[in-house]
Amino acid sequence: MRDRHRRRGGARLPRRDPRRQPPPARGGMTGLDPALIGTLYRAACLAELDALKPGNVHAYAAGHRMEVADFVTSADVSAGALAEQGAHVGARIRGGVAATMAAVGQNTNLGILLLCAPLAAAAERGQTVASVLGNLDRADSEAVFAAIRLANPGGLGRAGRHDVSAAAPGSLLDAMAEAADRDRIARAYVTGFADVPAIGLAALAAARAEGLDPAWCTTAIHLAYLCAVPDSHIARKHGPASAEGVRREAEAALAGLDLAGRPVDALLALDASLKARGLNPGTSADFTVATLFWDALAAAGAALA
Numbered sequence: 001m002r003d004r005h006r007r008r009g010g011a012r013l014p015r016r017d018p019r020r021q022p023p024p025a026r027g028g029m030t031g032l033d034p035a036l037i038g039t040l041y042r043a044a045c046l047a048e049l050d051a052l053k054p055g056n057v058h059a060y061a062a063g064h065r066m067e068v069a070d071f072v073t074s075a076d077v078s079a080g081a082l083a084e085q086g087a088h089v090g091a092r093i094r095g096g097v098a099a100t101m102a103a104v105g106q107n108t109n110l111g112i113l114l115l116c117a118p119l120a121a122a123a124e125r126g127q128t129v130a131s132v133l134g135n136l137d138r139a140d141s142e143a144v145f146a147a148i149r150l151a152n153p154g155g156l157g158r159a160g161r162h163d164v165s166a167a168a169p170g171s172l173l174d175a176m177a178e179a180a181d182r183d184r185i186a187r188a189y190v191t192g193f194a195d196v197p198a199i200g201l202a203a204l205a206a207a208r209a210e211g212l213d214p215a216w217c218t219t220a221i222h223l224a225y226l227c228a229v230p231d232s233h234i235a236r237k238h239g240p241a242s243a244e245g246v247r248r249e250a251e252a253a254l255a256g257l258d259l260a261g262r263p264v265d266a267l268l269a270l271d272a273s274l275k276a277r278g279l280n281p282g283t284s285a286d287f288t289v290a291t292l293f294w295d296a297l298a299a300a301g302a303a304l305a
Contacts, residue, residue: 054267056284090117182235221287
C-alpha cells in the first residue's frame with residue numbers, strides 16, 4: 001500500500017531498484033559497458049529522489065526553491081557525460097555540470113558528479129576507486145575547478161590555498177586534501193571514498209537484512225550519513241556549529257525510530273523543520289546517490305574496493 005502522504009512535493013517517479021539490472025555488460029576486457037554505467041547512474045539518482053530524506057528535495061516534498069523535476073532532468077542530461085567512454089574523471093564532472101546548468105539553470109548535482117565520476121571511471125576501466133584517484137592528473141584538476149566555478153555552489157567562500165577562483169593546482173588530490181577537514185566530498189578523494197562502505201553500504205546492508213523495500217533502504221542510507229557526520233553543505237552555508245547541531249538533532253529525533261513501520265509523519269516533521277530554517281543536508285543526499293551507484297556497479301560486476 002502506498003503511504004498516504006506520498007507525492008506531495010513532486011511528480012510521480014517510476015519505481016526503480018538499482019539492484020535489479022540487466023546482466024553485466026562488459027566494455028573491453030575488464031570493465032563495465034559505458035551504456036550500463038549511465039543507466040545505473042540515472043537509476044541511482046532517481047532512487048534517491050524517490051525516498052523520504054529529511055531536509056532534501058524528494059518525492060514527498062519539494063524544498064529550497066527546487067523541485068523533483070529539476071533533479072530528474074539533471075540525472076537525464078548528465079548521464080551521458082558521467083558515463084562517457086574513455087573520459088577522464090574531471091571531464092565527466094565538467095561535462096555533467098555543463099549539461100545540467102544548460103538544462104535547469106542551477107546547481108543540482110555538483111556533489112553527486114564529484115562522487116560518482118570516479119566510480120564510473122573505475123567501473124569502466126576495471127580498476128578500484130583508489131587506483132583511479134591515484135592517477136588523477138592536471139587535466140582532471142583543471143576540469144574539476146572549471147566545473148566548480150560553473151556550478152557556483154552556495155557558501156563556498158574563499159580558501160587560502162587552492163581557491164577555485166584561482167588557477168587549478170597541478171594535483172587535484174592536493175586541493176582535496178586542503179579542504180578535507182571542512183568538506184566530506186573532498187575528504188572522500190583522499191580516503192579512497194572510505195565513508196561509502198563504512199557508512200552508506202553498511203546502512204544499506206542492514207536495511208536489506210531487515211527486509212525494507214528499496215525506497216526505505218535509501219532513506220536508511222541518508223539517515224545514516226545525516227546522523228554519523230556533520231553535513232558539509234550545511235557547514236558551508238551556516239557554519240560548522242549548525243551542521244553539528246543538525247546532526248545531533250537528527251540523532252535525537254530518529255532515536256528508536258523503526259523504518260520497517262514506515263514512520264512518514266515523524267520524518268516529514270523533521271523535514272519541514274529543517275526546510276523552514278533553510279537547512280539542506282545536501283552532502284548526505286550526494287553520498288546517498290554515490291552509495292546506491294556503488295552498490296549497483298558492484299552488483300553488475302565492478303570491483304571498486
